[in-house]
Amino acid sequence: MADKRVPEAVFLLVILYFVIFVCLTWSPRSARAADQENCMLCHRYSGLGCFDKETGAKRIFYVSEGLYRNSVHNNVLCSHCHTDVTEVPHKPAKKVNCATQCHVKDPSTNKDFSHKIVVDEFKKSVHGKSPLFTFEEGQPRCKYCHTNPLYSPLRGILAQKPGCESEALARCVACHEKSPWASRFLKHFVSRTAPRWNKKQIVDLCNNCHADKKLMQNFGLESTENFKQTFHWRNVKYEAENGADCLSCHGPRKLGFSAHTILPVDDPTSPLYAENRVKTCGQSGCHQGATKLFASGAVHGTGVKAALLEKKLRAEGEEISPEEKKKLRTEIDDAGMTKLQQTIIWGIKTFYKVMIVLVGGFMFIHQLLDLRITLKERREGRHH
Amino acid sequence: MAKKWGRRAEDQEWFPRLSRVEVWQHNIVWICFVLLVATGMMSLIPTDWVTALFGNYTAQVYYYRRVAHLILAAILIAGSIWHLAYGIFTKPGRQMLIDMIPTLNDAVQMKQNILYMLGMSDSKPKFDRFDYREKMEYIFGLIGTTVICVTGVVMTFAPFFPRFMVEVCGTIHLCEATLASITISIWHFYGVHWKPGKFPQDTSWIDGLVSMEHLKHEHPLQWERVMKERQMAKQGVKDASSVATSWGGQHDHHNNTTLEAGEE
Known part of the structure; x- marks a missing residue:
């Protein structure tokens, strides 16, 4: 028996060697594309990185070639976007401008390809216009939404x-x-x-910022937490086919808008400007045949948005003064109630809580005493 | 004397406590109440749990929950109106309402009974047709039903009312429902289900009858009146109900209401 063990062990070792060898050397097939500019000379090292002098944040300069070759920009050379990098080794590179023309040809026009059209469009939108933004962090940049995940499954999770x-x-x-x-x-x-994003992800993406009450106050905006109280959200949540996410109304594709062209509600060209709402609500697949009254309803359900709308309706189209808007914003909570109304609701709840404790407690003790005396009476034969 | 049902013990006499109309009114109230609490409180369960349970049918479940709640509420309101009409327009109904009016004597009896239960007094108060517990429950029930029905109607027709009013009504509706469920399950359920001797149930909700023992022990004043009345009848007083110490008209009422119910 003992002499047989040696070849078995060798056999196993050989298999193990092959497994380790394959694991270490395997890489996605298409990753073998040539690195024409030889950037991977340095950037292939996973330890490459530094701490940012200003922010102290850790920055990683490692590029996984395999992943890059499978990304949407796989056909674009590094220098096409990092235009300021002209020599190796290079100085700290500037942030990439997505409007840069790269040397990929657009097959439809045969011109150099660029995202400039989208960037220009975006710059006109509420998210691209600078006057609103007093600090840069508040402004979503391309990459905020375009995370370009590489693992978009074509066939379920296992095939990722x-x-x-x-x-x-x-x-x-x-x-x-x-x-x-x-x-x-x-x-x-x-x-x-x-x-790229499903409806739920879109709502969550927008809510990342817009549901943050404090952040929104910096921009003089109302938070959208209460969207999740609406029927539209229910539809999105339960994956109804036509469920309306943020973009369905704020950047409806069917009406020629997009996430890049979101406009402030009081911009006359916005799909949510009072005059345009009927069309937006009535877009195909939604509330066809919507009337003006229907379209003037409060979509976010409650909160300041709803209160403002209600006021506007009562004032029959008259604009609400900025002071009044500000007052509403500070006074009204997410459920759309003023401080007085909140106090009243609180009062009712407290009253009932006290009642439940007092009445329920009295009843409980009373019946407990009754149980005691009844048992006693039964023991003594005084009860039927 | 009152009809004795086959399954009733023959060794003692059974007396009417609820008329047939009252039994049916109670049935409407309790069936509606239980189902209303179930369908109403369901809206407090996190939607995710309901979705996990019903999957693709969640929307239908919520839809029928609401429909069922509204239909049951309509039945309860109709039953309550019937009860009010019964209390106003019929003799036994009026007598019942009169007997239900809380008096100073009830407060005194409540104090005596609590002292007795605490063992601080040996004398147990003698209760009449309705004791303070039953009066309390009935009056709380009247107020609660009114509150819950009114707020429920406002919630159902929310578009016709100011937003804040609907909000207030929603809060009251929920709080009142919670209060009612808690008090019913403590007060009423103990009195008619869990009390030793009553378990599993006081059968008077089925046929409206109570045993002689029950009457003697829990409503001694009424019992005494019944006995007095019988004695007088024996002694030749023809119209027993004209006697001032009649037993709250209970006996006669039962016959009356039975007739009435038969005519309906």
């Missing part, structure tokens, strides 16, 4: 890995010989046919 499903790609490659091209095309196609 960078890039496209090989099976799907195989169907392309059957005719389109060059697989990197097919992979890019498929990825682009797949990522554009469906919104």
Whole structure:
């Protein structure tokens, strides 16, 4: 028996060696694309990074080539975006401007591709206009929403890995010989046919900032916490087909708006400007046939937004003064009640709480005493 | 004398306590109450739990919860109106209302009874047709039903009322419902279900009858009146109900209401 153990152990060791070897050397197939600019010479080291002098934040300069090659920008060279990097080693690079023209050709126009159109559009929107923003942190930049996750699954959770499903790609490659091209095309196609964010994620993304009461006060805005009290949110929550998320009204695609073109509600071109609401509510798939009265309802349900709307309705279109707006903002809580009203509700609740404790307590003790005396009477045979 | 049901013990006499109308009014109230509490309190359960339970049918469950709550509420309101009409327009109803009026004597009896229960006094107060416990419960019930019905109607027709009023009514509705559920489960359930000797139930809710023992022990004044009345009848007084010490008209009422119910 003893002599047999040696070859078994060797056999196992060989298998182990191969497993470790494969694990260490394996990388996604398409990651083998050439690094034309040789940036990976340094950036392939996962320890590459520093602490920011000003903010103290940790910054990581490591680039995973495999992941990058599977990202939406896989066909773009580093220097196309990092235009200020011209030599190696380079000085700290500036932040990338997404409106930069890169050297990728747009197949529809054959011109150099750029996100400039979107950036220009965004700059006109409420999120891109600077006068509103007194500090930079409040302004969402491209990357705030475009996180470009690499793991967008095509077939459920288990199939998640960078890039496209090989099976799907195989169907392309059957005719389109060059697989990197097919992979890019498929990825682009797949990522554009469906919104990157689902409705729930959109609400959460917007609420990240807009539900923060303090942050919103800095901009003189109302928080949107109470959106989750509305029927629209219910629809989103239970994944109803036409559930209305923030963008359905604030940047309706069907009416030619988008997340990049969100405008303040009092901008006459905004889809939520009083005159345009009927059209926005009545967009296909939503409240077709909406009337003006319907469209003037309070969508966020309660809170300052609702109170402002109600006031506006009562004043029949007259504008509310900024002072009054400010007063409402400080006075009204999320449920849309003034301080007096809150006190009244509090009073009612307290009254009932006291009643429950007093009456319930009295009754409980009374019946407990009755139980005691009844048991005693029964023992003594005085009770039927 | 009152009809004895087959399953009743034959060794003692059974006396009417609730008329047939009252039994049915009680049935309407308790069935509606239980179901209203169930359908109402369901709105307090986190939606996620309900979704986990009913999955794709959650929306339907919530829809029918509301429909059921409204239908039951309508039945309860109709029952309450019936009860009010019964209390105003019929003789036994009026007698019942009169007997339910709280008096100073009730406060005295309450004090005596509490002292007796605490063992600080040996004399147990003699209760009449309705003791202070029953009066308290009835009056709380009247107030509570009114409050809950009015606030419920406001909530149902919310678009016709100012927003804040609906908010106030919602708060009161919920608080009142909680108070009612707690008091009913302590006060009423003890009195008619959990009290030793009563368990599992005081059967008078089914046929409106109580045993002689029950009457003698829990409503001795009424019992004494009944006995006096019988004695007088034996002695030849023809119209027993004309006697001032009649037993609150209870006996006669039962016959009257039975007739009435039969005519309906």
